[in-house]
Amino acid sequence: MEKVEILRSRIKEVKSKQVEKGDMILSSLHLAQELFENSIPLEAAEAMAEELDVKIERIYEIATFYSMYSTKPRGKHLIRLCESLPCHVVEGPQIEQKLKDILKIDFGQTTKDGLFTLEQTSCLGICGVGPVMMIDGDAYGNLTVESIEGIIEKYRGDRK
């Protein structure tokens, strides 16, 4: 089945739990991003507007307002580095520099091979082990300049 068809059928599923119109837009956008590698393409936005019976402008307003969504294509793996003060004061800036050096990209950019997108995020609520980052759904804590390389390598290995 095409991705967009899968999206339509899954929205129909969640719609059964919908209490009021509009209630399921955020959840549907999360679903779309899972299916379309971390971003929301036009075809997904169109399908959502149709299935949820709302204007496409509303889909886009939400997709661009919240930081977890992206309408710009992103890489296969999404790296989110915490930029809040609690991580900053425990040598966060060094981790930031090292990560940029390894990936050879800046925040908001995707590596040429399409494997990683690097983003900054506000506090992830795991400050007990900062500095922290999340790669997709997995969190990594007590980061050191030495430990980052190995973590990134693990995801590079997935490509094969």
Place this chain on the structure above:
Amino acid sequence: MKSMTILFSTDSNSLLNGSRSYAQTMKDLVKEYNLSKMVDVVETGTFGFYGKGVLFQVFPEDIYYSVSSVDDLKEIFNEHVLKGRIVSKFLVEKEKIKPAKRTELKETRIVLRNAGIIDPENIEEYIARDGYKALYNVLRMKQMDVIEMIKASGLRGRGGAGFPTGLKWEMTFKAKDGKKYVLCNADEGEPGTFKDRLILEGDPHSVIEAMAIAGYSIGADTGYIYIRGEYYNSIKKVQKAINDAKEYGLLGNNIFGSDFSFDIAIRPGAGSYVVGDETALMESLEGKAGRPRLKPPYPTEHGLYGKPTLINNVETFANVPWIILNGPGAFRRYGTEKSKGTKVFSLVGNVVNRGIVELPMGCTLRELIYGFGGGVAKGRTLKMVQTGGTAGTFVKPDKLDLPIDYESIKDGISLGSGSILVIDDQNKAIDIAKKAVKFYMHESCGKCTPCREGTRDLYILLDRISKGIGKKEDIERIRTLSMEISDSSFCGLGQSINLPLVSLYDNFKDEFLELVKAKSKNTSNLI
């Protein structure tokens, strides 16, 4: 009860140290040696302390081990579990986890009464510790009597604003409408705060039970827990707890055979700090951009989908079943005159022991940082502490002995979300200011001009100063611009910017002035 119980903490912080795989290895070993009847391996909430290795507790000995490899774990299994010989080299001194000083601190577990003790994914363990008993009792009381109990306890909102909880309940109860909602604000986004996450992951049923109690009290049949989208682990654990509660008939129709029916669903957020504002959260739940609404009308009259809505923070809810079971008088015994009960603090930054601790309101920063936290990390010197989160004030070490509660803002100490960020002398005030303002700039929703434009102007100003191209007048402008944004912004986000910025300015004015005098361009650690 099995003859040996081994507890692994698997909250989000411990997970990052690998605790889940260690717990699994221990379970596998127990199974391999056919000891399942004798030894229980349990995953529980936080012990409140994070070290370098994985920490676990063994009963009946009541000791803690810290291990950093599977081999260490196997050694303990072979020696302790099989032979009954304590392996002292992996032992963690109890004083370190429950330091003598911490007893002096009167650590009081009301909110965290079950965290680190029960398996949060097992509803029966919650029930065994009087779980859902408060709900049972409440269903035999008059609605207003329950509300009077909450009012008498003096409980106030733990999200930061400190509104009297009982009063909020009463206002929603008195609003006349056929449909009402109970919302739990679990959109925890205040930097340095992770108490809600640990409550949701360590004792989800305490929040579910409290929401049902609130639903009965105000006359609502539907509840939503709005959890931050990034909190994958919390969402998973709370969903399991809701499913279990439904299966046990503790949620759903005719709870405990009464006329009361109540259901709860989770709605995930999608990354927006402003949504932590109660009206913005309702906008988000309705499938809109999370921008705050004009008040009045207040949510208690006109909330979610225009219906009367009660919204409380996770920690506020977690207090409720305890208050019902122990009475408002017991609760009032803790805390200060105007701030009753306890507060869960998260201690972060340049401190030896990072973690969470629950202390009575009115404790001091010194107790938190030197008692529980073990002092400043790497033997460095304390420069300042930010209290209450990024939207909180910075204080110098001369305020370490003042009490913290809702009233302490008069001394320049904000309680806020209970985050205590320790900052050592390696950090420059200008970098801290830039980071704080960047946060505001990034999270501003764009609805009102002072916050949207003002935070950006402030950032540009600080950036210039940090690069050594600022002017002397710029320094004074930090203060005036912060005050202007704070005075004219629409919601709590912009309004709170004076707390961090003015306190930084007042405490470190000389340091800022140095930057506009100095000729060197390399004055900041940041690029």
